[in-house]
Amino acid sequence: MKFRTFPILFFLLLISVNNYSQKKNSKTLYQTSPIISLLNGVMNDSITIGEVEHYGDFGLGTYNGVDGEMIVLNKKVYRVDYDGKVNQPEKSEKTPFACVTFFHSDESFDWNNEMDYNKFIEKLDEKLPSQNLIYAIKITGRFVEMETRSESKQAKPYSNLSDVLKNQSVFKFKNIQGTLVGFKFPNYMQGVNVPGYHFHFLSLDKKEGGHVLNFTSGKVKIEIEMINTFEMNFPQTKEFLKADFDKKPAPGL
Numbered sequence: 001m002k003f004r005t006f007p008i009l010f011f012l013l014l015i016s017v018n019n020y021s022q023k024k025n026s027k028t029l030y031q032t033s034p035i036i037s038l039l040n041g042v043m044n045d046s047i048t049i050g051e052v053e054h055y056g057d058f059g060l061g062t063y064n065g066v067d068g069e070m071i072v073l074n075k076k077v078y079r080v081d082y083d084g085k086v087n088q089p090e091k092s093e094k095t096p097f098a099c100v101t102f103f104h105s106d107e108s109f110d111w112n113n114e115m116d117y118n119k120f121i122e123k124l125d126e127k128l129p130s131q132n133l134i135y136a137i138k139i140t141g142r143f144v145e146m147e148t149r150s151e152s153k154q155a156k157p158y159s160n161l162s163d164v165l166k167n168q169s170v171f172k173f174k175n176i177q178g179t180l181v182g183f184k185f186p187n188y189m190q191g192v193n194v195p196g197y198h199f200h201f202l203s204l205d206k207k208e209g210g211h212v213l214n215f216t217s218g219k220v221k222i223e224i225e226m227i228n229t230f231e232m233n234f235p236q237t238k239e240f241l242k243a244d245f246d247k248k249p250a251p252g253l
């Protein structure tokens with residue numbers, strides 16, 4: 001009897017462990033640090049790209065010293081640098097801010113009408129079941145216009161992000177195909193992440209991209225994942241531990 005029940009119990013245990021890890025990963029958003037940290041000039045951390053990949057295959061962020069914009073798409077990590085060039089960083093490279101999820105869409109639909117950014121966001125808001133949840137959003141297709149930016153790698157001592165962005169590079173594209181990788185966070189999470197929509201863009205040919213400033217949509221497919229678990233790492237660096245976040249943070253991204 002003992003010999004027969006043991007393998008069955010072991011098998012059941014394996015199934016439950018498996019289920020747990022799938023559930024845990026399927027709708028969890030993982031973030032390396034609160035955004036208020038980056039906004040206030042904490043631009044270094046010890047988390048590597050290899051570690052970030054462990055928590056998701058879809059997302060966005062930046063690199064230590066704000067050395068370009070990060071896009072995580074289809075299990076690959078990209079960087080759009082200050083000159084607008086796209087490369088794939090080493091797994092050992094580090095990030096002060098990244099948020100990722102294993103993307104599984106709950107809902108998907110197509111839009112064919114040309115819409116400016118404000119109209120697009122207004123319509124997207126109407127599709128969301130609640131303003132109180134976090135959403136991962138993937139938008140694939142053609143964009144009539146796309147405006148993105150990136151920033152140059154900073155040296156210590158770091159200024160706040162809003163000062164850094166005064167020297168940002170802006171890139172403008174017309175009639176470009178690609179993917180928007182993004183999130184929507186509720187307003188009540190200000191300080192933790194960016195309230196509202198935050199998108200990064202990567203072109204279909206993987207040659208253009210950046211943090212999205214503006215766009216006009218063309219024919220696109222929209223996929224939305226409702227996040228049900230939020231997991232955040234608290235950095236243990238001296239910079240983070242000593243930073244004063246009670247001073248007014250830099251105004252957004």
Ligand SMILES: [Zn+2]
Nearest residue numbers: 199200211253
């Ligand atoms: Zn961004």
